[in-house]
Amino acid sequence: xxxxxxxxxxxxxxxxxxxxxxxxxxxxxxxxxxxxxxxxxxxxxxxxxxxxxxxxxxxxxxxxxxxxxxxxxxxxxxxxxxxxxxxxxxxxxxxxxxxxxxxxxxxxxxxxxxxxxxxxxxxxxxxxxxxxxxxxxxxxxxxxxxxxxxxxxxxxxxxxxxxxxxxxxxxxxxxxxxxxxxxxxxxxxxxxxxxxxxxxxxxxxxxxxxxx
Amino acid sequence: xxxxxxxxxxxxxxxxxxxxxxxxxxxxxxxxxxxxxxxxxxxxxxxxxxxxxxxxxxxxxxxxxxxxxxxxxxxxxxxxxxxxxxxxxxxxxxxxxxxxxxxxxxxxxxxxxxxxxxxxxxxxxxxxxxxxxxxxxxxxxxxxxxxxxxxxxxxxxxxxxxxxxxxxxxxxxxxxxxxxxxxxxxxxxxxxxxxxxxxxxxxxxxxxxxxxxxx
Numbered sequence: 001x002x003x004x005x006x007x008x009x010x011x012x013x014x015x016x017x018x019x020x021x022x023x024x025x026x027x028x029x030x031x032x033x034x035x036x037x038x039x040x041x042x043x044x045x046x047x048x049x050x051x052x053x054x055x056x057x058x059x060x061x062x063x064x065x066x067x068x069x070x071x072x073x074x075x076x077x078x079x080x081x082x083x084x085x086x087x088x089x090x091x092x093x094x095x096x097x098x099x100x101x102x103x104x105x106x107x108x109x110x111x112x113x114x115x116x117x118x119x120x121x122x123x124x125x126x127x128x129x130x131x132x133x134x135x136x137x138x139x140x141x142x143x144x145x146x147x148x149x150x151x152x153x154x155x156x157x158x159x160x161x162x163x164x165x166x167x168x169x170x171x172x173x174x175x176x177x178x179x180x181x182x183x184x185x186x187x188x189x190x191x192x193x194x195x196x197x198x199x200x201x202x203x204x205x206x207x208x209x210x211x212x
Numbered sequence: 213x214x215x216x217x218x219x220x221x222x223x224x225x226x227x228x229x230x231x232x233x234x235x236x237x238x239x240x241x242x243x244x245x246x247x248x249x250x251x252x253x254x255x256x257x258x259x260x261x262x263x264x265x266x267x268x269x270x271x272x273x274x275x276x277x278x279x280x281x282x283x284x285x286x287x288x289x290x291x292x293x294x295x296x297x298x299x300x301x302x303x304x305x306x307x308x309x310x311x312x313x314x315x316x317x318x319x320x321x322x323x324x325x326x327x328x329x330x331x332x333x334x335x336x337x338x339x340x341x342x343x344x345x346x347x348x349x350x351x352x353x354x355x356x357x358x359x360x361x362x363x364x365x366x367x368x369x370x371x372x373x374x375x376x377x378x379x380x381x382x383x384x385x386x387x388x389x390x391x392x393x394x395x396x397x398x399x400x401x402x403x404x405x406x407x408x409x410x411x412x413x414x415x416x417x418x419x420x421x422x423x424x425x426x427x
Binding site for chain 1: 223426
């Protein structure tokens with residue numbers, strides 16, 4: 001006598017000697033049952049695939065947003081030191097304070113340790129990509145009233161100081177709306193020529209905040 | 213005449229047909245193939261699900277990291293210290309620096325002294341790879357030393373900065389850059405003391421600690 005399987009009630013003929021003959025009707029019924037159940041399984045798997053793909057797309061979009069947030073703040077620490085003997089002409093060269101910006105709004109603070117032979121003047125300049133707005137301020141960071149604002153052209157020399165041989169930290173604050181990605185950097189050099197030199201110490205920092 | 217199942221086309225012989233083992237074999241192959249495809253799709257789903265679960269867990273960690281990145285602490289209470297040169301930890305102006313991180317820390321210290329006096333400032337800190345503190349350059353009136361800051365080395369417990377207070381509230385801002393190293397975390401705490409003869413010095417409740425963790 002035939003029996004049935006546990007879950008889907010497929011017909012199992014008696015396989016013992018002298019048992020059942022194969023019943024094509026039962027086999028056909030089993031085939032229909034298997035066909036239906038496998039199709040249902042495939043449908044469920046396809047639904048799961050759709051749900052998981054949607055979930056993956058959401059998670060990937062979240063990853064992009066988190067990555068954007070993680071990249072909002074930047075800090076550059078430049079430990080290099082250097083000294084340049086009078087080059088005979090006013091100069092500007094790159095410092096270690098450089099970073100890549102994107103087409104966004106930024107607030108950037110730069111701290112630069114400058115030194116020079118007594119009485120010598122040094123100058124600073126910024127290089128930056130296309131911007132719809134760019135203003136920089138310099139001064140004692142702890143006294144806003146003493147900060148001086150200007151909108152220097154990219155690459156042009158400006159901000160002339162007489163730092164002194166012992167080295168002083170200059171604090172610059174930049175607010176900019178960049179309209180293109182590119183390199184933002186501080187440049188530094190001498191103004192005074194003649195006997196003397198200028199240099200920089202290892203205390204150089206640049207912090208940045210990117211705004212949407 | 214034989215027919216076929218609805219979805220996979222398994223062959224169903226007519227009950228009046230003779231038994232044909234090859235048809236059973238054909239159906240078995242069809243079932244085998246369909247089951248294999250389902251199994252493959254299930255495995256693919258399971259792998260994608262595992263990847264998603266790992267990414268969600270990672271996102272949770274990263275969001276927590278972002279949420280705790282920047283903090284602002286208001287001192288909230290006045291701390292009064294009598295004439296002493298011994299640095300002591302401020303009970304409120306402290307934070308736990310995590311390992312392998314970059315920080316910009318700003319203190320806005322609102323001191324008041326009844327007479328002209330000297331305040332000393334130091335720090336206690338974990339083992340740190342890179343550190344320096346930027347302070348106003350000048351002893352009594354940083355306004356007259358505009359555009360310049362002084363850099364002070366910061367060593368645990370040592371006096372990093374000395375400032376002569378006037379007889380009114382005076383805000384002393386200090387910026388500190390820190391880079392902690394792998395495996396080294398710990399409290400970063402402001403230490404201070406004041407020499408004021410027989411009088412005392414207040415560090416006002418309206419003093420602040422701003423911590424910006426970049427990495």
